[in-house]
Amino acid sequence: MAKISYYTEEGLTRLKNELSDLKTKGRADIARQIAEARDKGDLSENAEYDAAKDAQGLLELKISKLEDIVANARILDESTVDTSQVSVLSKVKIKNKRNGAEMTYTLVSEEEADLKLGKISVSSPIGKGLLGKKVGELAEIKVPAGMMEFEVIDIGR
Numbered sequence: 001m002a003k004i005s006y007y008t009e010e011g012l013t014r015l016k017n018e019l020s021d022l023k024t025k026g027r028a029d030i031a032r033q034i035a036e037a038r039d040k041g042d043l044s045e046n047a048e049y050d051a052a053k054d055a056q057g058l059l060e061l062k063i064s065k066l067e068d069i070v071a072n073a074r075i076l077d078e079s080t081v082d083t084s085q086v087s088v089l090s091k092v093k094i095k096n097k098r099n100g101a102e103m104t105y106t107l108v109s110e111e112e113a114d115l116k117l118g119k120i121s122v123s124s125p126i127g128k129g130l131l132g133k134k135v136g137e138l139a140e141i142k143v144p145a146g147m148m149e150f151e152v153i154d155i156g157r
Contacts, residue, residue: 005069006076006088011112015073019066022059030056069111083155086130088122093154094130097138102153107131126150 007015030052037049076089086092086107093104105120107130113121120127129141133152141148 004072004074005109005111006074007109007112008089009075011108012070012073012075015066015070015111019063019070022063022066026059026063030059083157084134086133086152086155089157091156092130092152093156094139094150095153097149097151 033052034049034056037046037052040046040048043049083090088107088109091104091106093102095102105118105126107122107127108119110121110123113119113124122128122131125143126141129139130150130152133139135152135155137152139150139152141150
């Protein structure tokens with residue numbers, strides 16, 4: 001059973017573009033590397049040929065995984081996000097109860113997560129701990145450094 005993942009339109013477009021690049025440019029590059037290595041003589045002792053064939057196998061595996069992801073992807077409409085509680089695509093402002101630091105994150109699918117852009121995965125410890133919380137509620141979240149307590153300050157889109 002394939003896992004259904006939810007994406008923003010931008011995130012799914014990025015995945016489709018990556019898949020297209022791998023199928024066209026990626027396969028062409030690998031084919032060229034294999035042809036160059038084959039031209040160098042005896043294939044039984046040709047490390048370049050073996051490396052190119054290994055790279056081809058890895059590329060095909062990556063293409064296959066991306067095809068699965070894209071086939072089972074669903075686009076979430078940001079305008080329908082319920083802002084009464086934290087859910088996928090919620091933009092949530094939280095306050096660390098220990099040090100008073102405030103942070104704002106958008107909860108996204110694992111493949112779209114990018115901490116530099118303030119996007120965290122719903123399957124990360126913090127993402128899981130925040131799901132379903134309402135404004136004013138506390139979330140006790142077990143992270144690698146121990147237990148952390150966050151207060152949900154605001155939920156938006």
